[in-house]
Amino acid sequence: MSFKINDYTKSRALFERAEKVIPSGVYGHLGPAEGCFIPVEAYPLFAEKAQGSYFWDVDGNKFIDYMCGYGPNVLGYNDKDVNAAAFEQSKIADCTTSPSPKAVELAELLVDTVASADWAFFAKNGGDTTTLAVMTARSATGRKKILFASGFYHGVAPWTQKLGYPGVLEEEVANNLYVPWNDFDAFEKLVAEHDGEIAAYIATPYMHGNFLDNQLPADGYWQKVRKLCTEKGIILIIDDVRCGFRLDLAGSDHFYGFEADLICFCKALANGWSVSALCGKEFLKSAVSGITYTGSYWLSAVPFAAAIACINKMKKLKTPELFRKNALMLTDGLRAAASNNGFNLVVSGEPALFYLRTVDEAENLMLHQEWVAECVKRGVFFTNPHNHFINAALTTDDIKQTIEIAEEAYKVLRKNHPEL
Amino acid sequence: MVDQKTLAYINLYAVLGTLENLCELDPAAGALLTNRKPISIGFAIKGGPSATLTFKNGKCRMEQGVAECDIKLPFASCEKFNGLLDGTVTPIPSKGFQHIKFLLKEFTPLTDLLAKYMRPDPADLEDEDFFVISTSLMFYTISVAIAQIANNDKVGIFTANYIVDGDIEFAIEGGPAATLRAKNGRILTLKCPAKNPRASMKFSSMELARDLFDGKVNAVASIGAGKISMKGMVSMLDNLNRLLDRVALYLA
Incomplete structure (x- = not known):
């Protein structure tokens, strides 16, 4: 069958209004620049509504959404159980002078669920927790330097950005050290060169950076890193903001067979309700307790109620296994769609957060960007520079339709590129 | 924070190097250089870049180094060379004194024309x-x-x-x-x-x-x-x- 090509007239009109009153119209990762909408005409710019695995844009176009709001949608948009818990709590209390008992309930649930957690500290965004993790490590060790895996992303606070980025001072990144991902020898060498200076190593459970095939940890990498960090008094921080609860409900460190000292959660924690959490080991509880770190909405009860419902439902559905099964069904189909039309689609990273790349000789991603655009125009929201996400509401029919659209998009590429 | 050495590289290759394009795009620039023998100016900057501008048949070309220039302008430092661009330093050739007329009568008007385009009067930009x-x-x-x-x-x-x-x-x-x-x-x-x-x-x-x-x-x-x-x-x-x-x- 042939799929309808989306029209984005209302999206464009709204964007023109937005440009007048919002910097860049839509800024950040949801916007056309950072989101790499290539070409921008192929993409919707504003969503009207969402349900389950779908969202509808302001022009009424429906999308099977494989970005899931860049991760928060883990059970399906508007999940009835999570929303019921949130709405019920909203009738009782939310942003109050004394925090709700829900804070304690959620912390207890996280300590029971996450293998390396002895406590939980709540905030709003993933970046709040990575910043707190680094501050905790510095406070606990009395050291300045932070070690990063090259290709990292840990939020947008100045310390997470790079020299030369607008608004970032050289002094703010002066204590950042960079080491290639998965290279334990380089890690060991850098640690030796800065013996006694490194407060923490912060990394995601595997390298899910943009524009490059995602890389899983090499055999034994994390175990060797863990051992050296312990020997050298370096705090091991796992930024599980993106992967958290999608690979393993006990944490992605547990999934890969090691224990972090500090672990950061956000996206999948409450199915879109705004809450994040830094969890950590007992020996760091005193250090984190002494840090001045708070926010107006960080102890709001409604997102806590949502998070409790979300975690319990993820446990009930065994979402990591579900995601793996569905993602493999999807990506096997996508690969076949490419192959049927003479293309090679590389799938990398963990299945639950699959990263796609259509191979081209020029190694410039342009062919892949063209394919993604053709999919989006037909109602499958993929992205070209970033890993994808799936949620528990995704059905077999959704997967089947996605593969059909992917096949049609590859046929368009074949027609557009007879030279290949 | 502006680094003087980087600025010297920019002033030489990016700013003076744009004379190549000026001569192609503006007939007035080419006209300044017609009816004359080919001539070249070398810029030798201590602790910085060096390059030679060659003017031939109304065109200009920049190449690295100063080995074969007719006029050589030495600069004791990147700061001194940058002073040439902002008008605070007057260079003295170490080679090619006999071509000083070219520097004054042709090269200087050419760089003045470049400056007119690079730092334009808003009124001039009205002209398409x-x-x-x-x-x-x-x-x-x-x-x-x-x-x-x-x-x-x-x-x-x-x-x-x-x-x-x-x-x-x-x-x-x-x-x-x-x-x-x-x-x-x-x-x-x-x-x-x-x-x-x-x-x-x-x-x-x-x-x-x-x-x-x-x-x-x-x-x-x-x-x-x-x-x-x-x-x-x-x-x-x-x-x-x-x-x-x-x-x-x-x-x-």
Whole structure:
């Protein structure tokens, strides 16, 4: 069958209004620049509504959404159980002078669920927790330097950005050290060169950076890193903001067979309700307790109620296994769609957060960007520079339709590129 | 913070190097150089770059080094050379005194003409031909300045190290184009369109390019509005934008 090509007239009109009153119209990762909408005409710019695995844009176009709001949608948009818990709590209390008992309930649930957690500290965004993790490590060790895996992303606070980025001072990144991902020898060498200076190593459970095939940890990498960090008094921080609860409900460190000292959660924690959490080991509880770190909405009860419902439902559905099964069904189909039309689609990273790349000789991603655009125009929201996400509401029919659209998009590429 | 050595590289290769394009684009520039024998000026900067401008048949070409120049202008430091560009230093040739007339009567009017285009009177920009030449010259200057910053400026070197190898297409629709060739963390600018770019950044019009160069609009906002098209390895373009931010600092 042939799929309808989306029209984005209302999206464009709204964007023109937005440009007048919002910097860049839509800024950040949801916007056309950072989101790499290539070409921008192929993409919707504003969503009207969402349900389950779908969202509808302001022009009424429906999308099977494989970005899931860049991760928060883990059970399906508007999940009835999570929303019921949130709405019920909203009738009782939310942003109050004394925090709700829900804070304690959620912390207890996280300590029971996450293998390396002895406590939980709540905030709003993933970046709040990575910043707190680094501050905790510095406070606990009395050291300045932070070690990063090259290709990292840990939020947008100045310390997470790079020299030369607008608004970032050289002094703010002066204590950042960079080491290639998965290279334990380089890690060991850098640690030796800065013996006694490194407060923490912060990394995601595997390298899910943009524009490059995602890389899983090499055999034994994390175990060797863990051992050296312990020997050298370096705090091991796992930024599980993106992967958290999608690979393993006990944490992605547990999934890969090691224990972090500090672990950061956000996206999948409450199915879109705004809450994040830094969890950590007992020996760091005193250090984190002494840090001045708070926010107006960080102890709001409604997102806590949502998070409790979300975690319990993820446990009930065994979402990591579900995601793996569905993602493999999807990506096997996508690969076949490419192959049927003479293309090679590389799938990398963990299945639950699959990263796609259509191979081209020029190694410039342009062919892949063209394919993604053709999919989006037909109602499958993929992205070209970033890993994808799936949620528990995704059905077999959704997967089947996605593969059909992917096949049609590859046929368009074949027609557009007879030279290949 | 402006680094004097980086500024010297920009002033030599990006600013004076744009004389090549001026002679191509403005007949008045070419006319200043006709009816005369070929002649070359070498700029030798201690602790900095060196290059020779050769004027022949109404055209100008810049090449690295000063081995075969007719007039040689030595500068004791990058600061002294930068003083030439801002008018605070008058150079004394160490070679080619007999050609001093060329320096005064032809080269100086040529650089004055370049300055007229590079720092234009707003009223002059009302003229369409002037606008196109001025914007094109700015484009070439910026294209070459990007490479100088990537290769010399401390922050630029850090940024360029994140750019994977390959060509970046940097162009204005219906206007000038350049290839920014990245290799091993260094960048070389070629004043010609890219054949097989790994990434592409194209401005939709000369007007948009002008507004970007003048800081009136922002590149990120223009991408959303569809006025700048980008494709390919966008990480290369992300870092290119960081270098462009530094260009504004040096050429302000």
